[in-house]
Amino acid sequence: MIATSKRIPIESVQPDSSFESLGIDSLDRLNILFDLESEFDIEIDDAQAKQVTNIHQMVEGITQLLEAKSASSPAE
Amino acid sequence: MSSVNRVVVTGTGVVSAFGRGTDAFWQGVSSGTSAIRPLTGAYVAPIRFNNGAEFADYVPEEHFEAKDLNFMERFAQFAVIAAREAIASSGIEFSPELRESAAVITGSCLGGRPIEEAGYWELFHNGKNRVHPFTIPLSMANAGASHICMEFGLEGPSYTISTACASSTHAIGQAFWMVRSGGASMAIAGGSEAPFFLGNLKAWEAMRVISKDTCRPFSLERSGLVLGEGAAMLVLETLDSALARGANPLAEIVGFGMSADASHITQPAATGAIRAMRGALRDSGLAPEQIGYINAHGTATETNDRIETAAIRETFGPHADKLAVSSTKSMHGHALGAAGALEAVASILSLRCGILPPTANYLTADPNCDLDVIPNQPRKTHAEACLSNSFAFGGLNAVLAFKTYV
Numbered sequence: 001m002i003a004t005s006k007r008i009p010i011e012s013v014q015p016d017s018s019f020e021s022l023g024i025d026s027l028d029r030l031n032i033l034f035d036l037e038s039e040f041d042i043e044i045d046d047a048q049a050k051q052v053t054n055i056h057q058m059v060e061g062i063t064q065l066l067e068a069k070s071a072s073s074p075a076e
Numbered sequence: 077m078s079s080v081n082r083v084v085v086t087g088t089g090v091v092s093a094f095g096r097g098t099d100a101f102w103q104g105v106s107s108g109t110s111a112i113r114p115l116t117g118a119y120v121a122p123i124r125f126n127n128g129a130e131f132a133d134y135v136p137e138e139h140f141e142a143k144d145l146n147f148m149e150r151f152a153q154f155a156v157i158a159a160r161e162a163i164a165s166s167g168i169e170f171s172p173e174l175r176e177s178a179a180v181i182t183g184s185c186l187g188g189r190p191i192e193e194a195g196y197w198e199l200f201h202n203g204k205n206r207v208h209p210f211t212i213p214l215s216m217a218n219a220g221a222s223h224i225c226m227e228f229g230l231e232g233p234s235y236t237i238s239t240a241c242a243s244s245t246h247a248i249g250q251a252f253w254m255v256r257s258g259g260a261s262m263a264i265a266g267g268s269e270a271p272f273f274l275g276n277l278k279a280w281e282a283m284r285v286i287s288k289d290t291c292r293p294f295s296l297e298r299s300g301l302v303l304g305e306g307a308a309m310l311v312l313e314t315l316d317s318a319l320a321r322g323a324n325p326l327a328e329i330v331g332f333g334m335s336a337d338a339s340h341i342t343q344p345a346a347t348g349a350i351r352a353m354r355g356a357l358r359d360s361g362l363a364p365e366q367i368g369y370i371n372a373h374g375t376a377t378e379t380n381d382r383i384e385t386a387a388i389r390e391t392f393g394p395h396a397d398k399l400a401v402s403s404t405k406s407m408h409g410h411a412l413g414a415a416g417a418l419e420a421v422a423s424i425l426s427l428r429c430g431i432l433p434p435t436a437n438y439l440t441a442d443p444n445c446d447l448d449v450i451p452n453q454p455r456k457t458h459a460e461a462c463l464s465n466s467f468a469f470g471g472l473n474a475v476l477a478f479k480t481y482v
Contacts, residue, residue: 027342030284046124046284047299 001035002055018054036062042069083255084325084481086318087166087311088421089158091268092408093129093304097161101308101408101418102425105433108454110407112290112302112437115272123277125286129304129409130272147210148223149188150270154307154414155220156227159264163228166311167323168262170228179260180221180234181251182309183243183267185413187217190273217413220268220307232260238413241373242468243267245416248310249332249474255312262317266417268307277303283342285377291410292437293374293403294381294445301375304409308417310424325481327424330461331360337471344380344467349373349387352473356463357391360477364392367399367477368459369432371423372449373467374403375410382444384465389447400457402450406436416466420476423464427480430458 003010006028013022019029033044036058042065052058090097093111094104104111115128131154136145139157148156159180170178191214195207213219218236225234233254237246244267251265271277280286280303287300318325333355337348357364373384381403389396404422411418426432431454438451461479468474 025340025343027340030282033284034282046288049284 001039002032005031005035013055015056015059016054020053040066042066081256081258082315083252083312083329084315084318085310085327085329085424086168086313086323086325087162087164088326088424089161089165089309090306090418090421091131091154091158092306092418093131094408095131095133096157098165098421101421105404105407105422106425106429106431106454108407108434108436108452110290110436112407112409117272124281125288127287127290127302128272129302129411131305147213149191149214149219151184151186151188151268151307152219152223154270154305155182155268155309156223158266158268158307158309159224159228162264162309162311168311168313168321174261175229176231177261178230178232179251179254179263180224180230181247181263181265182218182221182224182236183238183245183247183413183416184217184220184236184269185238185240185243186269186271186276188215188219189276190270191215193273193275224264230264239472239474240468240470241410241412241415242466242472242474243413243416244308245420245464245466245474245476246334248417248420249334249476251312252329252332255314262311262313264309265312266307266309267414269412269414270305271303271412272305287376290437291376291406292439293372293376293406293435294385294442294447294449295438296440296442298376298378298381300377301405301410304405304411305414306408306411306418307414308421310417310420327427328479328481329476330362330479331356331477333357333359333475335473337473339471341471342469344383345471346383346387346390348471348473349384349465349467350391352475353387353391353463353465356475356477360479362461362477362479365395366461367392367463368457369426369462370399370401371419371462371464372401372403373465374405374435376403376405380467384467385445385447396447399448400432400450400455401447402433402435404433407433416464416474419464419466423462423476423478427459427462427478430456432457432459
């Protein structure tokens with residue numbers, strides 16, 4: 001998703017890649033947040049999003065949101 | 077007419093979240109009262125913020141006949157109401173010659189897009205195959221200027237500038253230069269905006285720059301801007317013609333500077349702001365030490381306030397610690413294309429009345445915004461001259477300089 005949005009090689013996006021090293025600026029961040037919210041059907045809080053500075057933190061944050069989402073949805 | 081005229085402001089008109097009129101606006105901002113409140117529209121539910129500076133009590137029918145309202149979106153109505161007050165308060169009477177050479181320069185960022193939104197909803201969702209036949213004349217950003225021209229029969233150079241949050245500062249600056257050079261005998265200049273419609277609120281939400289709290293410029297706790305609506309118009313004329321008809325100038329407009337950051341589409345660069353402030357100072361012939369007050373752009377985003385502080389420090393050097401700076405957006409909200417005009421009125425009246433409006437909602441000092449920001453309480457100070465800063469998304473900057481007229 002990040003590789004596509006930034007038009008950079010997928011290999012360059014590693015778990016420990018910082019957004020800074022990938023050249024991700026504030027507008028790119030907005031784009032990524034928008035894509036993540038659409039892809040996973042989640043809502044990412046502004047203040048929490050601001051704390052995230054690398055891919056690892058991003059994945060961790062998304063995982064938490066997805067876990068919270070499945071926990072709150074009714075059991076089938 | 078000489079080629080370089082002194083230009084004065086002889087009338088103001090305002091529509092804002094404080095209601096109709098310059099008096100209501102000035103009473104609000106000069107007392108440190110914030111007009112930011114929960115939004116009243118039906119669109120509130122699905123939006124991640126719920127505050128704004130709305131003119132909630134506005135009743136269009138009190139100002140226009142039904143047949144005229146068919147041709148005017150909310151932002152154009154605001155423009156005309158503000159122009160009516162500005163012209164009435166200036167006491168100017170239009171001769172046929174004056175009408176022919178009077179300029180009307182307005183700023184608006186969004187124009188009348190709500191009518192487009194309504195039409196597109198019908199097209200995309202309700203299977204309709206047509207939109208309202210007035211969609212174009214209602215939505216065009218120059219509708220405000222056109223309606224002012226029509227109402228008062230003004231036939232001189234008239235146009236609309238759209239530079240996002242700097243629109244009406246650019247408009248006033250252009251009008252000032254036009255009157256100063258003799259290109260127009262007088263001008264109605266300002267801006268209007270009505271940004272409270274769902275598509276636009278969603279667009280701002282997606283930018284993640286709107287505070288969920290309130291607008292706290294220069295404060296450590298600031299969390300973004302709060303949208304506002306309204307209009308402000310000025311009557312600009314030459315000092316000679318104002319005095320000749322016995323008018324009472326409110327202030328002199330002495331300088332205008334503009335620049336482009338040429339850097340980033342949303343992140344401001346201090347260099348552009350510095351060049352715009354220096355340009356306004358140079359154009360005015362004022363020494364930096366004569367500036368006692370700056371009405372800051374002060375959006376309350378983390379970046380703007382930090383960069384603007386650095387830019388003021390660089391422009392003014394040691395004098396930065398002696399001048400007072402405030403953001404009245406903390407009270408009237410960020411009215412986008414009308415913001416600069418509302419702030420120009422606040423600047424003019426601060427010189428006129430000897431009261432500097434505060435930065436409201438201020439909590440804790442931010443070391444990155446270490447100027448005298450007049451926290452929360454208005455200050456009785458007679459500034460000799462002031463600047464009014466507007467720095468738009470897109471890096472387009474405009475700064476006006478006003479001087480006390482005595």
